[in-house]
Amino acid sequence: MTTGVLNPSHYPARRAATVVQHYLNTRYGSPYRWIFLSTVHSGSAEDVAEMGRKYQLELTMQEMISNVSGRCSAELLFPGGEGQSAPQVQASCEGLHQSNTTAQEEAFYQQHRASNNLASGNDIPDSYGHMEPSVKPFWQLGGVASSFIMLRESNESTLYNMAQVANFTQLETEKDQLRFNYHVLLHEMISQEIIHWKLLVTWSPAQGVQVLQTELQPKCRHCEAPPNTTN
């Protein structure tokens, strides 16, 4: 394990930086705000006794819809010891929130909160990387929702991206939250596996994205599905 100053173009810094990306999306993401890692400027890592490994990173993140970039300082801890424990992230960014998404989010929210025309879709993007423009916000929402899982599942030996929204179905609006069932495909780079997850997702401009339930899907038909995981 590399300790001390990290080479920004080497994988330890890049994997940790991607975890920060997932964290930022859980905090700030929406159907119109989806954040991606742009550059790792510098980083360092150290072992923390009885806790795990702590990373410090200087990054630039970019919001994909507005193309606004912002500088971020982040600290994250990959917990050591037995059992799967999610990384703990703290980050502060300048400039990323400059993208004014209020109008678009409000319009999208109003358009879909009435339950008489529930949205649904599948294979987003399709095999050719194509999607209808009206479906794009659902793709972006899927990406943000996936970030909750990707953050939780990340460790120093993983690098997650969402490969595709296999399908999504809107459910009845409840407590002013838009609600969706999502089936997403995550690509884990180091194992090269495609991992299927089902999510119950809620969103409103006021509350942001919440993921209420996640369920890992079996890899092959004759495999047993692990028990439901509830947040």
Add this chain to the structure above:
Amino acid sequence: MEQMKRENPDVVSSMVYGQTYERRNITLLKIGLSSTGRKKAIWMDCGIHAREWIAPAFCQYFVREILRTYKTDTKVNEMMKNLDFYITPVLNVDGYIYSWHNESTRLWRKSRSPGTGGCTCYGTDLNRNFYANWGMVGVSTDCCSQTYCGTKALSESEAWAVTDMLGKMREDILAFLTIHSYGQLILVPYGHPNISAPNYDELMEVGLGAATAIKAVHGMDYTVGTSPDVLYANSGSSRDFARLIGIPLSFTFELRDKGKHGFELPEDQIQPTCEEAYAGAHHIITYAHDKVFYSYAVTVTATLWTTLLAAWVSSAILL
């Protein structure tokens, strides 16, 4: 491929050099101005991993581009005269065709050979199946895994076909390029963290030059380094095998993007991705070509300077 041959019969020929598991032909295009003697070669293969569709698109673009420009571009013309380009547009034909089947097969990666020993999953990761530190690191022995390295090295006929061709041509090949996605990386040998290529410095210099050339086209950043440094450790790759048998310049290209679309790159990114990858490949091929065909000039220049220096030294002593 047939069309390229038909339109450019004097410079393009094709060769079937192996069979896939499902008995499909593995075909390459040999492109170059004909000559009487034995020519040096550049090897490029695409589509070793089925779902990386941008890769076969790039091989096709590369072929079209050199055929489009060789009559008017003096450098391309010179390289077509001195070199033959051996381009395999799709190596993993079975997997590629399977990935076009429907939406549920789109993300297939491996070959389509069946599992053995009671394992019911299909496919071996062709880029873990080569005889290059086979099975040592970054592989799985579970036949259901995406990085399953096979029952033994070269268990897959596709890997065997490449190995056989490279073996026959190894003294002539100046550069080996294998095209993948995604990640925007240029990887140099070796995939094993404890083994360094003897010409690591040269590989990095040329790779970084290629990344600079790529960035100049559309501003995209490509990271250069060994796989264990910038991505992950692995063994049994075609790039490592090529370097091990003596091909000096061996690179893996991981094309766009960095994860937003991943394998499912939108159509409007095909052209720009191919343009920048072409610039990167061109840089490496030009370096490989000039190293051999201009080294005489380099030697002459060095000798001239040495002679001048000796003359000056002797005249200085006389004074």
